[in-house]
Amino acid sequence: MSLKPDNSSPSPPPLPPGSPNSRSWLRVIVIGRNWKLTLCRTLVWAVLCIIIFRVALVRVEVIGFSMLPTCPEHSKYWVNRCAYLWHEPQRGDIVAIRLAGIHEMLLKRIIGLPGETVAFSDGQVLINGAVLKEPYETNSCDWEQPPEALTNDEYYVVGDNRTMPAQDHTHGRCPGYRIIGKILK
Amino acid sequence: MKIAIRLVIVIVMAMAGTWLWSVLFPTPQHVIRARLNEFARDASFTSSQSTLAGYLSAQTVGQFFSTNVEVTLNLPGNPEFIVSGRDQIVQSMIQAHAAVSELEVDFPDLNVTLAPDQNTATADLTIRAQIDGERNSLAEEMKFTLQKIGGQWLITHIESVQVLT
Numbered sequence: 001m002s003l004k005p006d007n008s009s010p011s012p013p014p015l016p017p018g019s020p021n022s023r024s025w026l027r028v029i030v031i032g033r034n035w036k037l038t039l040c041r042t043l044v045w046a047v048l049c050i051i052i053f054r055v056a057l058v059r060v061e062v063i064g065f066s067m068l069p070t071c072p073e074h075s076k077y078w079v080n081r082c083a084y085l086w087h088e089p090q091r092g093d094i095v096a097i098r099l100a101g102i103h104e105m106l107l108k109r110i111i112g113l114p115g116e117t118v119a120f121s122d123g124q125v126l127i128n129g130a131v132l133k134e135p136y137e138t139n140s141c142d143w144e145q146p147p148e149a150l151t152n153d154e155y156y157v158v159g160d161n162r163t164m165p166a167q168d169h170t171h172g173r174c175p176g177y178r179i180i181g182k183i184l185k
Numbered sequence: 186m187k188i189a190i191r192l193v194i195v196i197v198m199a200m201a202g203t204w205l206w207s208v209l210f211p212t213p214q215h216v217i218r219a220r221l222n223e224f225a226r227d228a229s230f231t232s233s234q235s236t237l238a239g240y241l242s243a244q245t246v247g248q249f250f251s252t253n254v255e256v257t258l259n260l261p262g263n264p265e266f267i268v269s270g271r272d273q274i275v276q277s278m279i280q281a282h283a284a285v286s287e288l289e290v291d292f293p294d295l296n297v298t299l300a301p302d303q304n305t306a307t308a309d310l311t312i313r314a315q316i317d318g319e320r321n322s323l324a325e326e327m328k329f330t331l332q333k334i335g336g337q338w339l340i341t342h343i344e345s346v347q348v349l350t
Contacts, residue, residue: 172350
């Protein structure tokens, strides 16, 4: 008895590269089984990415040393532009303050809220005459500054590095509309 | 599928048409923005520039200003800087060439507002300058006032804006 190969149900011959069927798996990987669904999904992701990374968050790099030691030079942060949609800026927040736009901003900490009076005495911050406790302020400071009253839409902002003379440190009253958002740390 | 392709073609053609229109018929805001960016490029110089090239460059920068231009700058940590007249601007630029070896100026944010008379405009901008290669030596908000004189937009006034008061 001899065995012969069964030719009644032949297996399909291998497809040559480049034939329509060999390309179908590639098509499924690239655009999916349903191209309309893939297109919708891509559009949704694109819109979400634009909203998150162009509108809601802004990437910033610290240039300068006015926020030492909290924010070292060349460190990078995200600024949450939606942080103050539902509530007003709080004391202690580190905020980004816009110039003419958002490509260059100041990074400062809010120490005075609208309507308050801010002064510096022997390096200590006085809010309405009372000393403000600043756990983040580790450096010595000898600033002297007379009381300044803030209007209803002004915040007092200053950097954490107050070792330099006050006149060399950009700080002061900031109108609320200039505050872009709060940094995420 | 055909509808989608047609829609894409229509959108692309509309975008191309809008771009072409803005190139052929630019708005005064576009013209001013282009002119200010050109000013920033001309005000910049590298260490390889010779003294003569610096002198010529200063003369070129002077052409962006009106003859009676006024510049008032109050930069933090610096005394007030006031310059009046185009000639003084050119002189200041020549001095700047002598004082620093490299200057790179640009305006990362530039908002132009046209006055109702269409002949005056204000540009609220952030000026960023790198002096001698030092990164972000200066980043300040400034307000430029421009006037259309002889068909050209010339800078008539520059003042620094105090972000924090």
